[in-house]
Amino acid sequence: MSDLERLKHLLLADERETLLLAEQRIAALEQANQELATLLPSLVRAAPQEPMTRALASPVAAALGNAVHENRASIIDALFPVIGPIIRKAIAEALRGLMRDMNQVFEYGFSPRGIRWRIEAWRSGVPFAQVVLKHSLNYRIDHVFLIERDSGLVLHRASSPGLPELDADAIAGMLTAIGQFVRDSVGPGGGESLEAARVGEHLLWVLDGPRASIASFIRGVPPDTLRVILSDRLEQIHAQMAGDRLQGVDQAGALQTGLDPLELVAASAAMSDRRELATSKSLRWPVLLILILVLAALTWHFVRVERWNMRVDALRAALATHAGFLLTDLESKPWRSLSIDGLLDPDAVAVAPMVEAADLGGVRAQLRTLGFVSTDDPVLVRRARRLLAAPATVTLDARNGALRVQGTAEPAWIDANQARAGWLAGVRSVDWQVRPVDDGSARRNAAHAELTGLAARFEHDHVSFAHDVDSDAVSAKVLDQLAASLVRVAALSVEFGIPVKLGIEGHTDSVGSSETNRKLRLARAVWLRDKLRDRGAPAGLLQQADLGEIAVEKDSTFRGASLRLTVGASGP
Amino acid sequence: MTPQARKICMLGDFGVGKTSLVARFVRNTFSDAYLTTVGVKVDSKEVALANGQAQKLVVWDIAGRSALDALNMSYLRGASGLLLVADGTRESTLRTAIDLLMQSRSLLPDAQAVLLVNKLDLVERWEVAPSTLVELRHTLPVLETSARAGDGVEQAFAELAGRLQA
Numbered sequence: 001m002s003d004l005e006r007l008k009h010l011l012l013a014d015e016r017e018t019l020l021l022a023e024q025r026i027a028a029l030e031q032a033n034q035e036l037a038t039l040l041p042s043l044v045r046a047a048p049q050e051p052m053t054r055a056l057a058s059p060v061a062a063a064l065g066n067a068v069h070e071n072r073a074s075i076i077d078a079l080f081p082v083i084g085p086i087i088r089k090a091i092a093e094a095l096r097g098l099m100r101d102m103n104q105v106f107e108y109g110f111s112p113r114g115i116r117w118r119i120e121a122w123r124s125g126v127p128f129a130q131v132v133l134k135h136s137l138n139y140r141i142d143h144v145f146l147i148e149r150d151s152g153l154v155l156h157r158a159s160s161p162g163l164p165e166l167d168a169d170a171i172a173g174m175l176t177a178i179g180q181f182v183r184d185s186v187g188p189g190g191g192e193s194l195e196a197a198r199v200g201e202h203l204l205w206v207l208d209g210p211r212a213s214i215a216s217f218i219r220g221v222p223p224d225t226l227r228v229i230l231s232d233r234l235e236q237i238h239a240q241m242a243g244d245r246l247q248g249v250d251q252a253g254a255l256q257t258g259l260d261p262l263e264l265v266a267a268s269a270a271m272s273d274r275r276e277l278a279t280s281k282s283l284r285w286p287v288l289l290i291l292i293l294v295l296a297a298l299t300w301h302f303v304r305v306e307r308w309n310m311r312v313d314a315l316r317a318a319l320a321t322h323a324g325f326l327l328t329d330l331e332s333k334p335w336r337s338l339s340i341d342g343l344l345d346p347d348a349v350a351v352a353p354m355v356e357a358a359d360l361g362g363v364r365a366q367l368r369t370l371g372f373v374s375t376d377d378p379v380l381v382r383r384a385r386r387l388l389a390a391p392a393t394v395t396l397d398a399r400n401g402a403l404r405v406q407g408t409a410e411p412a413w414i415d416a417n418q419a420r421a422g423w424l425a426g427v428r429s430v431d432w433q434v435r436p437v438d439d440g441s442a443r444r445n446a447a448h449a450e451l452t453g454l455a456a457r458f459e460h461d462h463v464s465f466a467h468d469v470d471s472d473a474v475s476a477k478v479l480d481q482l483a484a485s486l487v488r489v490a491a492l493s494v495e496f497g498i499p500v501k502l503g504i505e506g507h508t509d510s511v512g513s514s515e516t517n518r519k520l521r522l523a524r525a526v527w528l529r530d531k532l533r534d535r536g537a538p539a540g541l542l543q544q545a546d547l548g549e550i551a552v553e554k555d556s557t558f559r560g561a562s563l564r565l566t567v568g569a570s571g572p
Numbered sequence: 573m574t575p576q577a578r579k580i581c582m583l584g585d586f587g588v589g590k591t592s593l594v595a596r597f598v599r600n601t602f603s604d605a606y607l608t609t610v611g612v613k614v615d616s617k618e619v620a621l622a623n624g625q626a627q628k629l630v631v632w633d634i635a636g637r638s639a640l641d642a643l644n645m646s647y648l649r650g651a652s653g654l655l656l657v658a659d660g661t662r663e664s665t666l667r668t669a670i671d672l673l674m675q676s677r678s679l680l681p682d683a684q685a686v687l688l689v690n691k692l693d694l695v696e697r698w699e700v701a702p703s704t705l706v707e708l709r710h711t712l713p714v715l716e717t718s719a720r721a722g723d724g725v726e727q728a729f730a731e732l733a734g735r736l737q738a
Binding site: 148150151152153154167169170171172173174177180181183184185 | 577578579611612613614615616628630632642643646647649650651652
């Protein structure tokens with residue numbers, strides 16, 4: 001050893017020893033670290049479970065979260081076989097609940113019984129679900145078994161009071177065996193399970209958990225909330241099993257199952273009430289709004305249809321009373337179409353204008369008519385007027401087929417149509433009261449003839465004189481007749497415009513001088529004029545009369561006065 | 573107080589008398605008519621033990637098979653005891669019972685097992701040699717039973733119940 005080495009040894013001996021120990025310690029730690037990887041699994045298994053679980057909870061959770069972020073695909077691949085059945089089961093359960101709810105809605109919502117219950121709920125202010133519960137959900141749970149899933153042994157059982165004793169172990173065992181058989185037979189992956197069965201009047205519900213199952217024998221129709229309650233209970237039981245480290249049936253008595261049948265029914269009813277209350281609050285206004293809208297739509301529809309029907313009825317009544325039209329069919333689709341079929345007499349008033357005038361809101365009615373012969377009185381009158389070509393002076397009227405013709409007409413028309421009137425279609429009898437046309441000529445002719453007759457009479461009616469100007473007694477009577485005749489002559493002449501000329505003549509015998517006789521004849525004519533004036537003969541006529549003398553015939557003996565009337569032509 | 577129940581399974585070949593043994597044990601009846609068990613039939617009965625206590629047995633009478641399939645294996649889950657049944661008149665059923673025991677051990681390593689050699693009433697026609705039974709008794713309890721006469725049935729179930737209690 002050199003001096004230097006010796007010196008180093010003296011100076012650094014303690015440090016070298018410490019360094020050596022440190023190197024040995026590091027080597028031992030490295031060795032331990034290398035061995036830790038192989039020893040760790042056995043150390044974890046050997047460690048007390050509770051502290052180990054607590055110690056690993058946080059890093060495992062963090063590692064799992066980190067793995068989800070960084071290696072998501074692997075996590076998805078690992079969880080997919082588990083998540084798939086869970087999702088399918090959840091969806092199936094939701095759909096089953098939806099179908100059940102829909103069935104209940106249809107059953108309770110639209111049936112007479114459902115409407116009656118709704119009225120009762122509305123009237124009493126009680127939720128509809130409670131009313132339905134009162135009336136229909138009179139179910140009861142007879143037995144509830146909590147069954148260990150592997151062995152089929154009964155962990156807990158509860159029955160309603162008053163039921164006969166039964167072999168719960170055998171029943172639970174058989175249920176388990178059947179469930180296993182169903183799982184093995186139906187579900188290819190073993191994930192399916194028996195959930196419900198009907199045994200006589202009992203409905204069997206089975207809810208499976210990882211370690212235990214609940215089997216319920218129910219009489220009646222349970223609500224879906226009961227299944228929810230049972231699921232909750234099963235979850236609570238599994239939570240106790242995990243927490244208490246329940247190992248088998250020996251510790252089953254310590255479980256707080258909450259599976260008393262009466263408690264389950266009460267809990268289910270309470271949940272139904274809460275659910276109904278929540279849904280009814282949220283759905284009340286929309287439902288009311290929809291109801292109001294539906295009612296308004298229905299009212300509007302009915303009013304609209306009623307308006308249409310009123311208009312169609314009015315048109316139908318008008319068509320029924322329309323003379324010469326016979327309604328055979330009327331098809332109506334409110335505010336869409338109107339079809340009218342009927343028979344129409346050609347002489348009747350047209351129907352189309354009346355149909356078009358009807359207020360049908362833009363609907364154009366289709367009118368189809370066929371011809372026929374009507375016996376309606378107005379049509380009869382129109383037909384008679386058309387066929388008889390009656391002049392305006394002739395009026396036609398009909399009543400119950402009896403045709404009445406009256407007025408004035410040309411004789412030729414009367415002769416041609418009086419007989420034809422009875423042959424008209426629909427005419428039962430004819431009351432013919434048509435006079436020939438009167439234009440005055442006939443009466444004028446008659447007046448002319450009468451005046452001529454009076455003129456002839458004047459030639460015979462003379463007034464005779466016993467003395468120069470004294471008439472005899474007989475002549476007084478003649479004077480009266482002459483005066484009356486002149487009154488008639490004046491009346492006829494004025495009325496019919498027939499010109500007349502009156503002459504008053506005096507007559508003498510041939511005795512005496514001609515001058516004397518001429519004066520005497522004039523005096524006798526004046527006398528007669530005056531006498532007639534006195535007896536009321538028309539003064540005008542007498543004023544215009546010619547006072548003349550008649551030449552005395554040889555050997556004439558007549559002494560007197562007479563009238564001579566000259567009548568003009570009768571025509572205008 | 574209701575005694576704690578234990579699940580036991582009857583295993584054995586076809587026609588060895590499993591269902592008849594259960595009927596004799598549970599209902600004390602016997603029928604000559606042979607009815608094949610379909611799947612499984614579960615019964616239960618309490619057994620009085622020698623110590624004065626009672627043990628309730630839930631007996632799963634599984635359909636006779638020479639080998640256990642997946643379904644039968646699922647029936648075995650949770651069982652505490654096995655009753656292996658063989659027909660003394662058919663030696664092959666004894667081998668089947670042993671095979672079934674071996675198969676079930678993978679699922680039930682700790683289950684108590686008792687072997688019943690049935691049809692003791694036909695002992696003159698037995699194929700199973702007494703020496704064979706002596707050898708078997710070294711590994712598991714073996715009882716000779718007759719479901720028809722009822723011989724050894726109660727004792728067999730009581731033996732298993734006692735072992736479950738122990």
